[in-house]
Amino acid sequence: MRLDKFLKVSRLIKRRSVAKEIADQGRITINGKVAKSSSDVKNGDELSIKFGNRLMVLEIERIIETTKKEDAEHMYKILREDALQDQGE
Template sequence: MRLDKFLKVSRIIKRRSVAKEIADQGRITVNGRAAKSSSNVALGDQLIIKFGNKTETIKINKIIETTKKDEAEQMYEILDESYKEDFRKGVN
């Protein structure tokens, strides 16, 4: 399945066009390699997605062409979630 479609179907990203834009900006890696929106993903792949100040590491557990909301959560597992610290904190 294409990366952008997986992100939309799994509801990690709400719109496929947004998933495509993020991937094509180089903010997503699949198994340690930069991925384009057209990259194929498979069962067991590990994705690292950078959303502004948040970075999520996700493992693909299931690939389904169409899902309902409760099924979407079963498609992946969040392995790590980290936030960049706001550089303005601590500055008076």
Template sequence: MRLDKFLKVSRLIKRRSVAKEVADQGRIDINGITAKSSSTVKEGDQLTIRYGNRTLVADIVRILDTTKKEDAARMYNIVSEERVQDTNTFTPYD
């Protein structure tokens, strides 16, 4: 299955167009390799998604063409999720 479709169906990213944009910006890795939206994902792959200020690592457990909202979370297991602090943020007490 294409990466952008998996992200939408699994609801890791709500819209396929947003998933395509994020992937094409180089913010998603599949098994440690930067992926494009057209990259193929399969069961057993590990995704690393860099959102604005957080990084999510998830293992793909199941591939489904369509899913209900309740079943979407069964398509992946979250390995880790961490917030990334912006070191360029100005604080008035520096």
């Protein structure tokens, strides 16, 4: 499944266009490599996503083409969330 679609279906990011924009800015890595919105993701992949001043690292547990809100959280497991330091300090 494409990265941007996974982020939307899993409800990590609400809109696919926003997921594409974030990925194309280089703010997402898959298994340590910078990912584009068209990158393929699969079970077991580790994603790192920079949301503003926060870094979320998660593991993909399940790929589902369409999902209900309550099932979306079963698509991934959050490994850690870190606060990022401001570059201006």
